[in-house]
Amino acid sequence: MVKKTIEQVEVAGKRVLVRVDFNVPLDEQGRITDDRRIEMALPTIRSVLDRGGSLVLMSHLGRPAGGGHAPSFSLELVAARLAELIDTPVALACDTVGADARQRASSLAPGEILLLENLRFHPGEKAGDVEFAARLAALADIYCNDAFGTCHRTDASMVGVPEAMGQKPRVVGFLVSREIQFLRDALENPRRPFVAILGGAKVSDKISVIQNLLARCDQVLIGGAMAYTFSLAQGGRLGNSLVEPDKVELAARLLEQGGDRLVLPVDTHCGDNFSGDCDKQVVEAGQIPDGYEGLDIGPRTADQYAEILSTAGTVVWNGPMGVFEIPPFDEGTRRVAEAIANSGATSIIGGGDSAAAIEQLGFADQVSHVSTGGGASLAMLEGRSFAAVDVLDDA
Ligand code: 3PG
Numbered sequence: 001m002v003k004k005t006i007e008q009v010e011v012a013g014k015r016v017l018v019r020v021d022f023n024v025p026l027d028e029q030g031r032i033t034d035d036r037r038i039e040m041a042l043p044t045i046r047s048v049l050d051r052g053g054s055l056v057l058m059s060h061l062g063r064p065a066g067g068g069h070a071p072s073f074s075l076e077l078v079a080a081r082l083a084e085l086i087d088t089p090v091a092l093a094c095d096t097v098g099a100d101a102r103q104r105a106s107s108l109a110p111g112e113i114l115l116l117e118n119l120r121f122h123p124g125e126k127a128g129d130v131e132f133a134a135r136l137a138a139l140a141d142i143y144c145n146d147a148f149g150t151c152h153r154t155d156a157s158m159v160g161v162p163e164a165m166g167q168k169p170r171v172v173g174f175l176v177s178r179e180i181q182f183l184r185d186a187l188e189n190p191r192r193p194f195v196a197i198l199g200g201a202k203v204s205d206k207i208s209v210i211q212n213l214l215a216r217c218d219q220v221l222i223g224g225a226m227a228y229t230f231s232l233a234q235g236g237r238l239g240n241s242l243v244e245p246d247k248v249e250l251a252a253r254l255l256e257q258g259g260d261r262l263v264l265p266v267d268t269h270c271g272d273n274f275s276g277d278c279d280k281q282v283v284e285a286g287q288i289p290d291g292y293e294g295l296d297i298g299p300r301t302a303d304q305y306a307e308i309l310s311t312a313g314t315v316v317w318n319g320p321m322g323v324f325e326i327p328p329f330d331e332g333t334r335r336v337a338e339a340i341a342n343s344g345a346t347s348i349i350g351g352g353d354s355a356a357a358i359e360q361l362g363f364a365d366q367v368s369h370v371s372t373g374g375g376a377s378l379a380m381l382e383g384r385s386f387a388a389v390d391v392l393d394d395a
């Protein structure tokens, strides 16, 4: 169902409560290392301000305990970064539904921005508490969900708040609408061949994704440590590689279900310890010597995957091919990223690690779409729908 967007509501003189996902990565000093999630929310924010509305923004950051204010999870630096990016002052409330938030929200003038403090400081957020949701809903005239990265959650701000808005409009922002459209178009109406490439550590994390994609894709290419559990199911030797012995039967079933469409590595780049200066060897898949562990796909696999990707019509990528943080085990991920960037395919990069990899490798502007949601884009690839979006007004 197509949802009403922020563009389709009159916002002049109104207060708009926008759920954003400003859950950005921070370094040890608490500095923001990647502000893409803030940047990608700017079109919605600008659209409201330019049309004479005011904004109450709300987000979570990290996973605080929910027992009140915790300084290391404060949105203070996020507010400062947003103000810089949008070149407009951003006031930060010291609470979420307390006196400060209420007073500041009620005195907003058109063109002004208030950011509430971290929603997860209040226990009601994770609990989906209806009373907490009602107090948030009371802060504004319009609700907008532009938090794609959190759409797979049913926290109060995602579901309870739109439910509590009553007759007031509840819409999607530009980021959510664009993300959903890209992923939905790829899944439902792909230009073929449709190729998915999946990496990451565990088969168990990706079972539903593999099953759903096998039913839709022409080929599903497997990399990352997940490949070793498949190899084990084929009777391979894996040395010290990361495997899930209890998922071997499942891997065997997926192999049977997938047939030719499920493509596994033919060789493996392995090392005798988890570091860049270990002894390295390239071996045939399933022939990893004792004392060694697989850390990346091998060069023949990278060639083969690059070849398949180069003629794809649609590519969806989720999960790195190896330990791309430790060169030279970034090579497989780099070759795949490069092949996707150079192909004429509509290319969608799942959030989380694959988004970080494509950014770090410098190919982000050569793909069609880099998602801001890790868990959320995986949920879509599994074929799940979002309660947080279903609850919004239809267009
Ligand atoms: C994320 O980064 O995955 C989203 O912001 C949701 O956060 P969560 O996984 O802590 O719910």
Ligand code: MG
Pocket: 374, 375
């Ligand atoms: Mg998450």
